[in-house]
Amino acid sequence: MKINKDTLKLTYEYLTQLYPFNKWNLPDSSQVIFKVINDDEVLGLYEPDPDCISISKARHDHLDTIIKTMAHEMCHFKLYISNKTYENHNSEFKKLTKQVATEFGFDPKEL
Numbered sequence: 001m002k003i004n005k006d007t008l009k010l011t012y013e014y015l016t017q018l019y020p021f022n023k024w025n026l027p028d029s030s031q032v033i034f035k036v037i038n039d040d041e042v043l044g045l046y047e048p049d050p051d052c053i054s055i056s057k058a059r060h061d062h063l064d065t066i067i068k069t070m071a072h073e074m075c076h077f078k079l080y081i082s083n084k085t086y087e088n089h090n091s092e093f094k095k096l097t098k099q100v101a102t103e104f105g106f107d108p109k110e111l
Contacts, residue, residue, distance in 0.1 A: 003057050003066060008034035011070045012053065020099050021071075024078045027051060044069040046076035046086060053077070071100050072111050 001007075013029045015021045033052040037045075043065070045054045053073045060066050075096040080086035097111040 001061060001063055001066070003036055003055060003060060005034045005036060007066065008036065008053065008055055008070065011066055012074070015067070015071060015074060019103055020096075021074060024074075025081065026074065026077060044073045046073040046080070048080050048086065051077065051080075068106060068110055071104070071106075072097065075100065075111070 009029050009032075012032065012034065016026055016029070031051065033050055035052060035054040037054045037056050038058045039056045040058045042056055043059045044056065046052070047054070053070065055066060055069055055073075060069065075093055076086045078096055079093055083092075094108075098108050100106065101108040101111050
């Protein structure tokens, strides 16, 4: 699957309409920068100030993995909104990814 900024924006918009993301007060997609990067080392990145979600085309060929990576980065985004920390995969992050995985039927280890 070829990905571009529109693919990422639409994926974000879709997920923000669904529980639990619709309860997290994430910004509208118009307030987020979406980037397609080409990095073999990362699946995706969330970076604040300005809010940016990047997804690597080098690591994604299928919509399934794009959705999971976007969900993962949105968990980082939620942590940043909640307490300004977002980089670690700590217990709070794992709680969010478990909630998402349970709702969507994903393996929590994939998020």
